[in-house]
Amino acid sequence: MDGSASAAERAYQAIRDGILNGVHPAGTMLGEEALATEIGVSRTPVRSALSRLQDEGWIVIYPKRGALVQGLSERAVADLEDARLMLESTGASRAGAEIRDELAERLRESIAAQREAFRTRDVRRFIELTIRFHRAFVEAAGNDVLLELNDRLADRQRFLLFSKGDRLLARCDDIVAEHEELVERLRTGDAAGFTDALRQHLADNYAPPVTTGYERGSQTTR
Numbered sequence: 001m002d003g004s005a006s007a008a009e010r011a012y013q014a015i016r017d018g019i020l021n022g023v024h025p026a027g028t029m030l031g032e033e034a035l036a037t038e039i040g041v042s043r044t045p046v047r048s049a050l051s052r053l054q055d056e057g058w059i060v061i062y063p064k065r066g067a068l069v070q071g072l073s074e075r076a077v078a079d080l081e082d083a084r085l086m087l088e089s090t091g092a093s094r095a096g097a098e099i100r101d102e103l104a105e106r107l108r109e110s111i112a113a114q115r116e117a118f119r120t121r122d123v124r125r126f127i128e129l130t131i132r133f134h135r136a137f138v139e140a141a142g143n144d145v146l147l148e149l150n151d152r153l154a155d156r157q158r159f160l161l162f163s164k165g166d167r168l169l170a171r172c173d174d175i176v177a178e179h180e181e182l183v184e185r186l187r188t189g190d191a192a193g194f195t196d197a198l199r200q201h202l203a204d205n206y207a208p209p210v211t212t213g214y215e216r217g218s219q220t221t222r
Contacts, residue, residue, distance in 0.1 A: 007041045012049035014039045019058050019069055020155055021124065022162035026071030030059065072160055080156050081202045087150045088137040088198055093191040095140035103140055104187040107133060111179050118172040123165040131157055133179060137186065160206065171204070178204070 015035060018024040032043045032050070039046065050067045053059045059067040072080070095103065110133045117126035131154055138150040161168065168175065178201040185194035 007045035008048040011035070011039050011041050011045040012052055015046075015049050016053060016058065019053070020158045020162065022165065024069050025163065026069050028069045029066040030069065031066045071163070072156065076156070077160065077206055080153060080160065081206050083149075083153060084134070084157070085195070085199055085202060087146055087153075088134055089191070089195040091138040091141035091143075091146060092186050092194050094142070095186070097189065099140055099142075100187055100189060103136055104183050107136060107179075107183045107186075110136075111176060111183070114179065115176050118169070118176070121169060123162070123168060126168065127158060127161045130161070130175075130179075137182075140186075164205070168205070175201075175205070 015024070015030070024030060030050070032046050035050075036043045036046045050059060050061055054061050054067070057070065059069055061067045110129055114126055114129050114133070117123075117129060134157075135147075135150060135154075138146050141147075178197065181197050182194060182201065185197055
């Protein structure tokens with residue numbers, strides 16, 4: 001990889017991470033010069049990175065003004081919720097008894113770490129823990145295609161959770177209790193109960209929907 005390609009990739013990763021983790025929230029106007037100074041590169045790789053991020057639907061570039069960070073439309077949030085419900089409930093329903101027992105034990109350790117993250121108000125750590133927690137239900141099916149589909153949603157999930165950081169902290173006890181219920185439903189093989197609990201859990205965490213006035217529901221590249 002030559003220097004310009006490396007700089008462009010570094011700029012892309014830095015800007016993308018800033019969008020996903022809430023440093024650049026929806027509605028923020030990003031400027032090439034400020035980004036270049038912050039990242040430590042020239043404006044050319046920043047311009048390349050912004051073009052790539054626009055293709056992925058994260059921003060809209062306005063010539064001579066900057067790049068506007070997009071939010072998730074109500075439709076996009078609803079679609080994400082629906083897709084996660086299908087993937088995770090399918091994964092949990094297909095797990096055998098031995099896998100369920102092993103996974104339940106591992107997820108209880110995750111819940112303990114989540115509780116500690118909430119205690120220290122470390123939203124960033126909780127979000128990464130909960131993304132891995134929910135991924136485990138899909139992984140339990142042993143289906144690589146389902147897991148690939150799930151992983152393609154991780155950036156949207158991360159973006160949405162960071163946009164709801166205050167809500168997560170306000171619901172911390174409820175979230176931990178809901179995660180514990182999901183693990184118990186999984187352990188006992190209660191597929192219908194797991195699906196019902198997951199549906200309510202997602203609805204509680206995703207509502208009220210993000211409404212920024214900018215639509216991204218038609219994006220299909222991620």
